[in-house]
Amino acid sequence: MKRIKILFFLSAFFCLLSANAVSRPLYRFSTKYMSLTIDDRGYIVNIIGKANKKDYAVKGHASPLLTLDKNGKILLPQTADYESTKGILTLNYADSYRAAVKIDQRGDYLKFQFQSLNTGAEIDNIIWGPYQTNIHKTIGEIISVARDDEYAVGIMALDDNTTSGPPVAGDMGQGSYIIHSPDPVKFPIPSSLKAGQRFRIGGDGINDVAFYSHPEEYYRFMNGNGAEYIPEYGISLTLHARNRRKRQTIFFPHFNDFPSIKAPRHMDVEPIPVDFSTSGIAFYACPDTKGLDVIEQIVRKEGLPYVTRNGKWIRRPENFKVDLAWFGKHDSLVSYANQLNLKAVQDEGLGEYYVNPVDRWAGKKVILDGKKQPITALTVQTNPQGIAYGLHTLTEFIQSHSSDVHPYANDSLCTVLKTILAANIGPNDSSIIVKDTSYLNEHGGWDDNGTNVLKIGKELLKYKGVTRKAPFMLTGVERGAFKTIATAHQQGDTVAKLQVNCYSGFIPDMRLQDKYAYFYAKLLRDGGMNYIDFDGFESFVYTGHGQYAFKLFMRKLFDDFKSLGGDYLQVMGSCVFEGNWHYMTTCNIGGGDHMFNPRTNKWGIEGKDIRYSWASNYFPPTFGIQNLKPDWTVQMVENLQAKAIAWDATYMFGISEDIVEKNPHKKEIFITFRAWENAREANVFSQKLKLEMQKEENQYHLEQIGTKAWKLYLVDSSGKFHLKSHLKK
Template sequence: MKNYKIWIKLSLLCGLFILSSFRVDIKFHIESDYLKITIDDKGSIKSLFDKSKEKEYFSNGQSSPILSLYKKSTYIHPEKAVYNKTAQTISLYYPSKNIAIVKIINKGRYLRLELLSLSSSKDIEAIVWGPYQTTINQIVGETVGVVRDKEFALGIQALNINTIEGIPESGDNAGGGMFIDPLPGQQLPESLKDQIGKRVSIDVNKDGDLPDYVRMYRGSMAVKKPHGSELRLFSRNRNIPRIIGADASIQYVSAIDSDFLGSAIALFGCPESEVLNVIEAIELGEGLPHPMIDGVWTKRSRRPSEAYMLYEGSNMDHCLNYAKQANFRLVHIGDIFESWGHFGLRTKRFPNGAGDIKKFTAKAKDAGISIGIHTLTTFTGVNDAYVSPVPNDSLAKTGSSILLKDLGEDDRELFIKDPLWFNNMGTTHTIKIGDELIAYKSVSKEEPWRLEGLVRGQFKTVKAKHKVGDKVDKLANNSYNGFLPDIYLQQKYAKRLAEVCNETGIDLMDFDGFEGLEATGHGTYGENKFISEWYKTLDRDRLVCGSNTAHYFWHIYSFMNWGEPWYSGLRESQINYRIENQRYFQRNYMPGMLGWFKIDPSYRPEEIEWIQARSAAFDAGYLLRIDESIEKSGFKNHFFEAIREWQKARNSRAFSNAQIEMFKDPKKEFHLKKLTDSSWELYPVRLSMGNEHKFREVQTGEPVASHFNIENSFGAQPVQFYIEANTIEGNKTATITNLKLEINKFQVIEIDESIKAGDKLMCDGQVLYLCDATWNKLKELKIGSMPHWDEGKNEVVITSDFSGEQSPVLKFDFKTIGKPEAVKSIIDQ
């Protein structure tokens, strides 16, 4: 018995010795080139250590498991971890009796983590990488997945499309949102001072802009926390069907063959200056998309930040001519498709389809110009063959039920088993039964459940009889009153759009409507699946932009360009929104883009230079919409020259830091004058805008006088101004005569010209001109000597005679200009 006990002790000792050579069950360390991670025996990170600076970046007191499980809205954290150094695996044991095996490999600049297996995984809804807690909160890149300060950065990258940003309870659409969070120096309205941090919902396309105190985040892979920040990715078991949304946005999401096994991430820490080098190493090492432009990785190229042009006219020779005059190297020619869905290419501009487009892209290439096109991605038109006359079975739906009663060809109501999904009516109120599309007006309020007010044979489908038990699908709509594909059909769209690129030779694909991919119910995973298919089908890399962004897409797209000109005047339309986007781009290693602008023939050079100064302020490109209406403008050549010279100065790093800071104020105006091919003069400009002189009732014999005070902070100079005569109630015959401007009580401009609605006048400090509605000079007006602005305050009194109360309103914009600063290129372009 004694010998037996000795044998038992020896066996235990040997076992412990053997185990100790493979495992550490207190704490163990895993290192990459720059980062040392300490993990405890419960599978949680306890240290994120910068090896070079010997500085800790883990936030003590926070839970940070290597891998969490998610089930029924609950996180399950590991309670035990065993590290096998030889196999390079960590076995994680959970209280739910699950065991996860995670492979962890030092790849030099980063650590690669992959979920190899999970026992009893059938009832686990998702796995979560982390979340990983850090002390860094200076710059939090919510899409790229990198948090950083001036010295060090920590980051994670998803290595496959089934690993997506965020956490599972927040849904699959990448997260983010808008929050009340004023910047230093910004004043909140008194009613909002207790609302800091509150989420708000703002539609900039309806409201026109963001309040300046609202911050916008477009993802949730990295989020700011009180202790610093949090990095997180997750992967969902999509073999489990789900219900998402609520009320009128509820949707049933069918199971598909995709789960979290094989989910993999890269985890890294590095000096801040090395972040892009590390991400490039991850892309190349892990087979992620790594697009190149002109032999340069897109993320390092200057091409994605260049200004470019949108042309939607019919004369493609004009298109290239305008691009050359403005020195644009990229031209977006808009939508080229017969219909959305099948994406045929025979249109009025290109009657022979792909062949015509390819000839045009080749001609543009010979001129040094790349051509881009626009698509609404998976938006499907009601005229497309996927909808009419026979609808495809893979159109996306919000849910389904079955018929409880036979439906005749002319019946105007139908009986269904479950009304739940049909309250999500969408814009077309469309259901699909077999090959018929049917619109309905409403859902009954009581049983038996009925769809009422039917319109049969919608969108030229064929009316038919339907039997009890037939499936009734409620179709999902896009925001343009059309439809969308499910996650299977969308892959056909992806391949077709790649084929369009290959067939036509275009160099930019603009995926507008990218958010429509969320209609599959699989959110960012659906987006990843689509864009991965498109990218793999290309014959070469392209420039890419779109309406929506996510982490995997970050590797593929070249730039994003949000902000539109349709909602107010040039200087007001979505200005805060455009500037807030620049903060997002800077956080996420993306090129600056200011959004879309247009050239209107009524614009003056100041409008175009306003755009250019903001472009220089944020080193941001923009899209400028130009069409044949520019031919009407008296300032056409001024426009093209301003675009060329400002963009040349920006791209050659000619502006000083002080000048760039001035440009960031959207209320400031500037003029750039070319001296040589590499030098300019920069003038500060002040416009006193919107001063109105108009008819009003006065005493008999009293002149109608308007008084304005014009501040000139630049020193004495000749008077400059613009006058626009705007119609009253559409009256184009009423006039203004004997117009007189009295400046500082002794200088007078008398205009001996009858002014009608639509007329414009321009004084450039030397000559006064009468112009037409688009600033073409009609005649020079004689005024004697040119008045001067005094430095400081100037009083302007305007009088005139009116032919009646419907005489036009005169709008005066007074202009002063300061002394120039030198601007000189510091790099060759």
């Protein structure tokens, strides 16, 4: 992992060296909002914003258009030629490597499409960039964008195997805090800290809330590596595409960083028939107010996943809505949702759902008229009302009760290593000799949870370790684990150590993952559901294929859902990464005061961290689940709605029949809640008004006075209303 961790820094270092060489402009490319110059070495030397004439390239830090990674050796372009009639840029590297990239000027953006490499068998990755910018303010680490108040400069992958950031172990950037102030005047960095300084996230890797441990505004939580902050000059952007046909042994996972219980362990990543031959990216620079418009054009023109709701792209703030988290019996669900003008329901009361092929409904039933009934008994009511209903799943975490575990373990459970039996064993033998230790003394897989599981044939075995000298004998062996059947095995049979998840279960490999995508699509269609929550979304990381695994699953899920007759599918989940950004409507994780306190209008630490990260990447921040309580006032609900609109945030409003009936203000709360939701849907709040509404001390009351008209009041400390403005559609 050390080799991979320094890869990006080597790239930046060599860019500096190369920039000092004598070069001349080779060709200037143009879009609606920028001009970009590539020199005769294959480096980007200018990124000029047409609107303000500023150059967003870093002087003295030219950016290689395409970098090669050969077994950890960084190859930077040395010379370049451009054939303008064909739009082909040829890049020449050390060791006689030569790459061709087609460049198209596509109106709002440039398209860089990899064409060929004269000999690519030894190349592990092609790296787009790193592209250095002199922008400091807003780090878009998830989708590789740098933003300030004037301009946005960004890159976007145009195929599934081109993924976020430079190559790292498991192809997932490591979560961390860095020191970066969103406003150096308002939130100055103390002298004891330095801009760009990195800190581990909080907690022990078990309690999600503990990840978020720094309330100070200048502690910036990083959720990806598509953009890196380099204080000396600004924000650097990178994407890469891996040759996944090659075998690789990694320290796993680079993604998490909890040394006490999650120290990296070895993993032999399963090769799959995917490489960088189809890699391509879009490069754009535009006024920041146009950033979302340009990205939407890229998505549509390049055939990227384009998910819409009511005819509008889900990334559009005017399409953001509050969802419902439902608890308890379901008789009033449709009525309540309609009264509140909410169009999506996550059934929290039914608990977590795990995939089990032989029991696909897992006992999940709704309660109507005092009886447990199939989910379809509810969705025949929700669907005609345009209300999306769905379950809280644990994505692809396989638990021990699954038929993919027992009585016969599935051959497509994800593995971390393989060796072979050195001698025959019978069904009752506990003395088992293996050919070599193969890191078998490392505990667990992703997690050091004390779960060491081997698979031989269809049998699962637990063990504690392996002797360090030949003959290599397993210790603490338990045969027929997880209700599998102990059988005889032959010398030379494969012994596979399984990847275990954080719930002491297992993970599908890339082949079984495809089947799970279809499983979920069929479950949704058969249940009349068009909403799903993927808690445990990070389960895709366990295969070692990182963002690519996310993209592969999500593409197949959506394709299968559509082929089965589905239309709009609303996806919620536990995390936002480059691999799922296109598909997710919301990410209403967490909740309560950790996210946002409607009594005080204060963001919690987790809410602050998520707000900075997701908003920087054109994704809605969240208040998580905000559960209505018997003592909630109308003003608390108005605070939630006002601040959600002000920050372009979403959340889930948690209710049940029981809790609604216990609140003495239920009628007023429902009327007021709907007024805000109607006004938000009508998009009557200007950006100037939203900025004013963000202020913690400001409280508001909204009154609907017509089908498309509202009165907005400021509420003073005594609770009195003062008319501020009339809002009209």
